[in-house]
Amino acid sequence: MSSSHGEKRPKGGGKFTLCSSVVAKCGTESKNLCRNRLYEYDDDETWNDVLHDVLEGEDFTLHKTDTVNAVVADKLMGTITFTPDMEEPIRIVKEFDQTLKSVNRDKDVHCDVTFRVGKEGKLVHVHKYVLASRSPVFDAMLYGDLAESDDIIVPDIEPSSFDALLRYLYCDDISFTPDTVTSVLYAADKYGVDDLVTKIKSYLDQNITNETVLTVLESAKLFNLEDLLQKCEDFIASDPFPVLQSSSALEITKETLTYIISLDSLVMDELDIYHFLIKWTENQCDKVGIEKTDPNIRAMMGDLIYLIRFPFMNLESFAKDVCNRDILNAQEKLNLQQVIVGNLDKTSTKFKFEKRICKTFCVLPGESPRYMGVWSYRRNLEDCIEFT
Template identity: 60%
Template sequence: MLQHEIHCDVSFKVGKEEKLVRAHKYVLASRSPVFDALLYGDLAESNEIKIPDIEPSAFNVLLRFLYCGDIDLNQDTVIGALYAADKYDVEELMKASKSYLDQNITYETVCTILENAKLFNFENLTEKCMNFIVENCNSVLQSPSALGLMKETLSEIVSSKYLNMEELEMYHFLISWAENQCEKKGLTKSDENIRNEIGDTLYQVRFQSMNLETFVKDVCRREILTPDEMINLQQIIVGNLHKGNTKFNLGERKYKTFTFLRCSDQRDGWDYKGTEDSIEFTVNRDVKLHGFMMWGGKSVPYTYTVERKLFENSNDVADVPSQPIEITNSSDIQFVVKLRKPVLLYPSKRYRVWVRLQGPRSWTGQTYKQSVNERGVQLYFYTHGGQNNGTSDTGGQFPGFILSL
């Protein structure tokens, strides 16, 4: 009846183009209390009703559900269908639209889903989107949809203490976002207008985590910050200003780390004699390496002197001077070796990590995995062809790696 418009008794002009859509009052009123009041109530409208705020494709999803119970959602219609379901109080379609969004969070969609989750007060979906953005911030903010974030939402993201993104990259994203806002408003993309668009959200960038050279070369070359703010931050970076004398958020970002175990079962016998234990590995997506695990001594307490380095295609990208690690807990058959600061790893690179330890004979492992997959991250391990002290893709040291998304 709907498809062939048989015995239709109500017409709608839908969307900005006022597409004519015919339907049946009784069917709509029986499935929606809002349509019931609209079509049969004391203030019932005429037989031609304008609905400019819903696009025809979304209105069609609503009608198909009201007539047949069909739920035909896709990325192009789900937001409009959610809005239509909310407007006409169609609870089951609301639930179906929310479920669709919940199951289709990606780098490209999460910003749009978040904005709508906040609009419709879907608290669980809002939290899920925020967690996804925090864990995948680099990839999410490279999506074109991120430039359309509302300022309130943007500020909430930048304010998060769990944000796995370099502060300089966040600063440059804010500039790109503000330039997009200027373009929408027909404003010139001057530093003054960009700052006005960013506003106080700029105070949530942890500029103090940058070194002075980076701050001066990459931040101070533009007049996004005022001269007083530049001086203020330079003094903080070099440690010449009390941290209470600033508007900027000086809280340290925290990372939600997790451990990849390529082996958890220990067995006797490994010797550390100052020889390099080394292994190569690749990742399938952008992740940050915080450190790795090593097998500890067979008796407690034990102390190891540790030196470690990380190479990217033979280029040294992270090292820490020799230092002692002392373990006193009898249950610690492994210990964590942390990098000085997290290192961003890329899927197009091959990395090699080596550790030189001196100390007592340790445990080692058995039944090693040559690849580990968790949370969408996959590590592949390879035996290093040079000095490795017997560590390989199937044995030796490095039972675990500490990563964050």
């Protein structure tokens, strides 16, 4: 069967949800095969597949001379009525901007549920059908046995991230920035929007750079993305200097910093790690308005200081660059000095004694201020190449 002149046809490609309303005509008899169900198809399936699903369980036979009109409603984009060629592949595409305009979400036209989003409880008006058709969590929340009748409170997602989720639910528009990607991923995961979760994971996986890896790492830890977490770990451990000098490095959480400086594979001198820990802690002091004195810095560091492997510093560097400040107390300095020269058992201190071991062939740190894939040396360290 071919399309009638002047009738709109599906166009484009991709997966879509079909709220089917199909009218079949046998001679003068018409049969409305409308189903209050949602069907999902790939664009290479045919309209025969649609008809087969719609006719399931119906005592109705189609003949060669019969016609079938399909009314397709795609996410409230409006209806398209046409006489489909049964052998032709389905090709329906969402017209993103027109979709959003047609449902008039921004103008609250025909909205039937309200969310109070973020700490301030911003009012967001939406359509139940759209949300329920895209998310099993929203479906249960809005149409299930325990469906909520009052405004729905969402205190753990900021309005900008919730809006990004809605844009995807309404029109498949993916909208986030490196600063909001984590919160949008959280929202998608919370409401079971699995295809958006998959797309954000893919984005994160393909956009690991010195500037973004720390944000990606925090997302991977938050959502238990083991493969992505390992990729971030390897990226940071192999060349940590440019990462820790990035604009976002001083803004990472204490948990993320703990994870990084705990890495046995971190290719970085302990003194450099110690200096970065001081810079990060000074930034934390600035945030809470605390004077950046050595005692305050030590208090703000807490147990992070014990992750610095001071016993692997040489005595000259330790005396010059660590003992010149009062971040360590006098007894800790004395004990560590004695451990470094081998006069005190390591069990007498809380500091870590496990040596960092590179996962790959590497040259230990040298004169260059950062590791840039070059062989170099530092005069106050023994010359060595380590294979693991």
